[in-house]
Amino acid sequence: MFTECYSKENFIKMHSMHDSLVSQILKEDNRLIIIYDNLDINSLGADGFLYYKGKKLTVKYEFESVCNAILYKDNRIKYMDLSAEWEKFNKLKNKITLISYKFSVDSFGEITLNFSVCSKSKYRSLDIITDAVNITYIWE
Numbered sequence: 001m002f003t004e005c006y007s008k009e010n011f012i013k014m015h016s017m018h019d020s021l022v023s024q025i026l027k028e029d030n031r032l033i034i035i036y037d038n039l040d041i042n043s044l045g046a047d048g049f050l051y052y053k054g055k056k057l058t059v060k061y062e063f064e065s066v067c068n069a070i071l072y073k074d075n076r077i078k079y080m081d082l083s084a085e086w087e088k089f090n091k092l093k094n095k096i097t098l099i100s101y102k103f104s105v106d107s108f109g110e111i112t113l114n115f116s117v118c119s120k121s122k123y124r125s126l127d128i129i130t131d132a133v134n135i136t137y138i139w140e
Contacts, residue, residue: 022098054139066131
């Protein structure tokens with residue numbers, strides 16, 4: 001097991017987890033937890049070696065107050081406050097498959113996690129926005 005910790009000063013150095021399939025999203029108090037499994041499958045870098053450090057990654061985003069999701073579907077946008085509407089989001093996320101493709105950090109230090117969505121409901125993408133203060137990557 002290997003752990004990496006990031007604070008607001010070095011968020012930009014985090015792994016984007018580009019093209020990684022999300023296996024679970026959980027919320028515990030003021031922590032959003034995203035788990036990626038099977039990272040040893042189809043994740044070879046240009047040098048022919050595994051791109052990621054392990055088979056499984058758990059990312060814990062410790063946030064202050066903001067944790068929102070925005071779903072994009074054709075010309076419609078659905079906004080959810082994950083702190084207040086977690087059960088509603090939980091039902092929705094169990095019906096979709098998420099693939100991480102990038103993250104960004106804005107001038108306020110808020111992080112936006114961008115995901116492609118595969119589902120029958122025809123959502124196209126999902127963004128999760130949070131005012132994380134600490135982020136921990138736990139590689140297994």
